[in-house]
Amino acid sequence: EFPAEDSGYHTYSEMLTELDEAASWHPDIVDRTTVGRSAEGREIPAVKISDNAGVDEDEPEVLFTCNQHAREHLTAEMCLHILKRYTDNYGSDRAISDAVDGREIWVVPMVNPDGVAHDISGSDYLGWRRNRQANPVDLNRNWGHQWGCCGGSSGDPNSSTYRGPEAFSAPETASLRDFVNSRVVDGTQQITAHIDFHTFSELVLWPYGYTTAENAPGMTREEYRRFADVGKAMAATNGYDPMQSSELYVTDGSVNDWMWAEHDILSFTFEMYPGSGGSEGFYPPDEVIQRETSRNDEAVSILLDESGR
Numbered sequence: 001e002f003p004a005e006d007s008g009y010h011t012y013s014e015m016l017t018e019l020d021e022a023a024s025w026h027p028d029i030v031d032r033t034t035v036g037r038s039a040e041g042r043e044i045p046a047v048k049i050s051d052n053a054g055v056d057e058d059e060p061e062v063l064f065t066c067n068q069h070a071r072e073h074l075t076a077e078m079c080l081h082i083l084k085r086y087t088d089n090y091g092s093d094r095a096i097s098d099a100v101d102g103r104e105i106w107v108v109p110m111v112n113p114d115g116v117a118h119d120i121s122g123s124d125y126l127g128w129r130r131n132r133q134a135n136p137v138d139l140n141r142n143w144g145h146q147w148g149c150c151g152g153s154s155g156d157p158n159s160s161t162y163r164g165p166e167a168f169s170a171p172e173t174a175s176l177r178d179f180v181n182s183r184v185v186d187g188t189q190q191i192t193a194h195i196d197f198h199t200f201s202e203l204v205l206w207p208y209g210y211t212t213a214e215n216a217p218g219m220t221r222e223e224y225r226r227f228a229d230v231g232k233a234m235a236a237t238n239g240y241d242p243m244q245s246s247e248l249y250v251t252d253g254s255v256n257d258w259m260w261a262e263h264d265i266l267s268f269t270f271e272m273y274p275g276s277g278g279s280e281g282f283y284p285p286d287e288v289i290q291r292e293t294s295r296n297d298e299a300v301s302i303l304l305d306e307s308g309r
């Protein structure tokens with residue numbers, strides 16, 4: 001459970017309830033589904049938001065993933081905010097209705113449900129990051145593009161950036177991989193854009209993470225330019241700093257690198273509030289949830305527009 005003063009944050013079961021309620025209140029535009037199972041057997045749920053949600057229509061698909069890292073609880077609130085914004089305002093807000101009618105929006109609020117539950121299992125936050133396998137894995141170092149290539153992760157099972165014994169060794173990343181792979185229809189990946197939400201530092205990041213090169217294999221200068229242009233446009237609306245993720249530090253096995261290299265998905269990482277550690281760091285008070293999730297509304301709209309180009 002969350003401390004009483006932070007009751008605004010959703011536990012795993014409270015998150016499940018939000019998804020089920022959205023599906024029952026908006027049956028025509030919300031389809032509740034499952035991505036897979038965590039190490040401890042929890043369902044990894046997802047919702048699809050679109051007109052005729054139960055039908056796979058020929059519309060650009062966009063994916064939002066949250067809580068790869070357990071302690072980054074504000075990100076689950078970001079995913080739930082996206083769900084709320086695109087359902088509650090459907091039919092009344094023209095831009096929202098156009099987005100829902102013209103896209104298929106996938107939202108995965110907790111990629112790492114076991115880690116989330118563990119982090120709040122004590123009397124105080126545990127500062128937990130990884131999953132809950134016997135040798136806990138940093139899910140954002142466990143993806144399969146250039147896995148473990150470049151000193152951007154650790155091979156030490158005791159390290160907070162432990163990459164696992166092999167790519168996709170974690171059931172959580174393997175489940176999400178299988179879901180994305182399943183969106184290849186007649187040889188074409190239907191998902192064209194993605195944001196993976198993290199905290200904190202207030203950044204908009206794009207691949208590659210494993211190299212500082214802008215034109216490494218699978219990324220032309222034009223493609224890099226598009227990442228930078230869209231990244232900067234989104235950052236201009238939320239006040240985050242835009243950059244290639246490797247400018248901060250090199251990471252190998254990250255989700256963005258795999259989404260782009262494997263599927264040509266325009267894949268970003270957003271590091272949310274706060275800008276710097278200070279007292280709040282990974283645990284800002286629940287009073288900031290509404291403000292700091294709404295802060296990304298324009299950026300999300302930009303990505304949905306961009307997904308159709």
Ligand SMILES: NS(=O)(=O)N[C@@H](Cc1ccccc1)C(=O)O
Binds near residue numbers: 199209246249251
């Ligand atoms: N949430 S975070 O602090 O762990 N950062 C994430 C995302 C990230 C990746 C590369 C550079 C900056 C940030 C990570 O996987 O390291």
Ligand SMILES: [Ca+2]
Binds near residue numbers: 005
């Ligand atoms: Ca509070």
Ligand SMILES: [Ca+2]
Binds near residue numbers: 059100
């Ligand atoms: Ca549709």
Ligand SMILES: [Ca+2]
Binds near residue numbers: 057
């Ligand atoms: Ca479709």
Ligand SMILES: [Zn+2]
Binds near residue numbers: 069072197198
């Ligand atoms: Zn993170």
